Amino acid sequence: MTETVVRCEQLTRRYGKSRGVEDLSFEVRPGQVFGFLGPNGAGKTTTIRCLLGLLPATSGKAFLFDHEVKLNDASDRGRIGYVPGDVALYPTETGQWMIDYVSSLRGTPPKSEGELIERLSFDPTRRVKELSKGNRQKLALIVALMHDPELLVLDEPTSGLDPIIQQVIFDIIAERIERDGTTVFLSSHILSEVERVCDRVGVIREGRLVAEESTADIIAKAIRTVRVTYDEPVRADAYSAIPGIDSVVQIDSRTIAAKVVSDLDGAVHALLDRPIHDLQVTHASLEEIFFQYYASNGEAPAASVVEEGGAS
Amino acid sequence: MSWSIVMATLRQRRTSLMWYAIGLATYSWFIVWYFPQFAGNQELMAQIEKMFSQEMMAAFGASGMSFSSLGGFLGVEYLNIFWVLIVGFAVIILAGKSIAGDIEAGTMEVTLTQPVSRFTVAFSRYVALVVYAIVINLATVIPISVAGALYDVEVPTDAMLLLFAVGMLVTLAIGGFAYALSAFSHGSGRVSAVCGGLLGAMWLADFISNVNKNTEFLGKLSLFHYWKPATIIDQVTAPASTWWVFGIAAVVFPAIAIWQFMRRDVAA
Numbered sequence: 001m002t003e004t005v006v007r008c009e010q011l012t013r014r015y016g017k018s019r020g021v022e023d024l025s026f027e028v029r030p031g032q033v034f035g036f037l038g039p040n041g042a043g044k045t046t047t048i049r050c051l052l053g054l055l056p057a058t059s060g061k062a063f064l065f066d067h068e069v070k071l072n073d074a075s076d077r078g079r080i081g082y083v084p085g086d087v088a089l090y091p092t093e094t095g096q097w098m099i100d101y102v103s104s105l106r107g108t109p110p111k112s113e114g115e116l117i118e119r120l121s122f123d124p125t126r127r128v129k130e131l132s133k134g135n136r137q138k139l140a141l142i143v144a145l146m147h148d149p150e151l152l153v154l155d156e157p158t159s160g161l162d163p164i165i166q167q168v169i170f171d172i173i174a175e176r177i178e179r180d181g182t183t184v185f186l187s188s189h190i191l192s193e194v195e196r197v198c199d200r201v202g203v204i205r206e207g208r209l210v211a212e213e214s215t216a217d218i219i220a221k222a223i224r225t226v227r228v229t230y231d232e233p234v235r236a237d238a239y240s241a242i243p244g245i246d247s248v249v250q251i252d253s254r255t256i257a258a259k260v261v262s263d264l265d266g267a268v269h270a271l272l273d274r275p276i277h278d279l280q281v282t283h284a285s286l287e288e289i290f291f292q293y294y295a296s297n298g299e300a301p302a303a304s305v306v307e308e309g310g311a312s
Numbered sequence: 313m314s315w316s317i318v319m320a321t322l323r324q325r326r327t328s329l330m331w332y333a334i335g336l337a338t339y340s341w342f343i344v345w346y347f348p349q350f351a352g353n354q355e356l357m358a359q360i361e362k363m364f365s366q367e368m369m370a371a372f373g374a375s376g377m378s379f380s381s382l383g384g385f386l387g388v389e390y391l392n393i394f395w396v397l398i399v400g401f402a403v404i405i406l407a408g409k410s411i412a413g414d415i416e417a418g419t420m421e422v423t424l425t426q427p428v429s430r431f432t433v434a435f436s437r438y439v440a441l442v443v444y445a446i447v448i449n450l451a452t453v454i455p456i457s458v459a460g461a462l463y464d465v466e467v468p469t470d471a472m473l474l475l476f477a478v479g480m481l482v483t484l485a486i487g488g489f490a491y492a493l494s495a496f497s498h499g500s501g502r503v504s505a506v507c508g509g510l511l512g513a514m515w516l517a518d519f520i521s522n523v524n525k526n527t528e529f530l531g532k533l534s535l536f537h538y539w540k541p542a543t544i545i546d547q548v549t550a551p552a553s554t555w556w557v558f559g560i561a562a563v564v565f566p567a568i569a570i571w572q573f574m575r576r577d578v579a580a
Binding site: 049052053054055056071072073074075076077078080082084086088089090092093098101102104105106107143 | 314316317320323324417418419421422423424425426427428429430431432574575577578579
C-alpha cells in the first residue's frame with residue numbers, strides 16, 4: 001500500500017542564480033485533494049515539473065507513489081494524469097489524434113474517453129489550432145482523465161477560462177474525487193478553486209512553503225468583504241465597532257463595505273439592522289489572504305507576489 | 313523504442329518530407345536527363361572547362377574532375393554541394409524541431425508526462441530522423457537509376473547502392489550533429505543557424521583548401537572533403553576516410569544527444 005502519493009523532501013530547484021523552489025517539504029496521502037496555493041511566480045509550476053520529472057532537482061528529493069522521481073524513469077507516469085495551465089498541443093493535429101497518441105504511449109485503450117467527450121461537448125475531429133483556449137483545455141482534461149489516473153496533477157487548470165467552462169471542469173474533477181477517490185494535486189492562485197475541492201492546502205511564497213494546513217483553517221483566516229446597500233442613507237462609522245469587523249468603508253450614501261475577519265455570521269446579522277436593498281459577500285482576494293496570513297506571522301508580503309501573468 | 317513516437321515525429325514533418333523528396337527526385341531526374349546532351353558534345357565540354365577558372369571549379373567542388381563522366385557531371389551539377397545543402401537543411405530542421413523545437417513549443421511535456429522514458433523518446437526520435445534520411449536518399453538515387461535507364465545513361469546499380477549508403481552516412485552525420493545541438497539548445501532556430509553557419513564555413517574551408525596549396529590542411533576540417541560522389545559513381549568505391557569520418561559522426565553525435573536529453577531541463 002502506498003504511504004504517500006506525492007512527497008517532497010527538502011526539494012530545491014534553482015535556475016542559475018535565480019530562485020525556483022527552496023527546501024520544499026510536504027506530502028500528499030492517497031485520496032487527499034491537495035491545493036498548492038500561491039501567486040504567479042511563487043514556484044508552483046517548478047514544483048510540479050520536478051514531480052513529473054521534467055526538471056531535475058538541484059538538491060533534495062521528490063517522490064511519487066513512494067518512488068523517487070528520476071528523469072529517465074517513467075514507470076509511475078502511467079498512474080498520473082496531468083493538466084497544465086497553458087496547454088501546448090500539436091496545432092495541426094486533431095483532438096482525436098491527440099487522444100490516440102497518448103493512448104498509444106500508455107499502451108492501453110482509454111477507459112472514459114467517450115464519456116468525457118460527451119460531458120464536455122468536445123468535438124474531437126477539429127484541429128487543435130482551430131480550438132479556443134477553453135476547448136484546448138477541455139482536450140487536455142480528456143487526455144489527462146481518460147485513463148482514470150490514480151493521481152491527477154492540475155497546474156492552474158482553469159487559468160484564463162470563462163466561468164462556465166471553469167464550472168464544468170471542476171464538476172468533472174469533483175466527480176472523479178468522489179467516485180474514484182482520485183488523489184489530486186491542484187496548483188492554483190484562485191482561492192475559490194482550491195476551496196471548492198481541496199481538503200488540504202499548501203501555501204508557497206517566493207519558492208518556500210510558508211503554510212500547510214486544512215482548507216477549512218486557511219479559509220477561516222480569510223477576510224470577507226460584506227457590501228450592504230440599505231434602503232436609507234447610513235454612516236459607515238456606525239458599524240465599525242461590530243465584533244469581527246476590521247474596517248468599514250463608505251461607498252456611497254446608502255452603501256458600505258465591511259471587512260470581516262472573524263465571526264462572519266455575527267457580523268452579518270449585526271450589519272442587517274435595518275431594511276436592505278442589496279447584500280453581497282465576497283472572499284478576500286488572494287492578495288488580502290496572503291497579507292492577512294503573513295501579517296499574522298509578523299511578515300509583510302512582497303508586492304511582486306500578487307502580480308498576474310507569467311509562469312510560476 | 314516507441315513506434316508511436318517515430319510515427320508522430322514523421323507525421324509532424326510529413327509535408328516538408330514530401331516536398332524535399334519531390335524536389336530531390338526532380339533534381340536527380342533532370343540532371344540525368346541533361347547529362348547525355350553534355351557528354352555527347354565534346355566541343356561544349358572543352359568550352360566549359362576553358363570557361364571556368366580553377367577557383368570557380370573549386371567553388372563547386374569540382375577540382376580535378378571531368379564533366380564528361382556521369383559521376384563528374386552529377387558531382388559538379390548536383391551532389392558535391394547542392395545536394396549536401398538541401399539534404400543537410402532538411403535533417404537540420406527536423407533534428408532541431410525534434411528536441412529543442414518540441415521543448416520550445418511546450419509539446420514535449422505531452423510526451424514526457426506519459427509512461428515513456430527519456431531514452432525511449434530520444435532514441436525513437438533519432439529513428440524517425442533515420443527514416444527521414446532513408447526517404448530523401450532513396451528520392452535521390454532511385455530517380456537517377458530510373459532516368460538513366462530511360463535516357464540510355466549507364467548507371468551501375470552497385471554505384472547507386474554505394475551512393476545510397478554513403479549518402480545515408482553523410483545525412484546522418486549532419487543530422488546527428490544537429491540532433492546533439494538540439495539536445496543542448498532551447499530553440500530550434502538556434503540549431504538551424506549554428507548548423508547552417510557551420511555547413512557554410514565547411515564549404516568555405518573546402519573551397520580555400522582547393523585553391524591554395526598552403527591552405528590544403530583546411531580541407532580536412534570540412535565534411536565536403538570526405539564526400540566524393542564522383543568517385544563513388546564512376547569508380548564504385550569510397551575512401552576509407554569517408555566511411556570513418558561520417559560513420560563515427562553518425563554514431564557519436566546521436567549518442568551525445570541521447571545522453572544530454574536524459575539529463576536536461578524540459579521546460580518551455
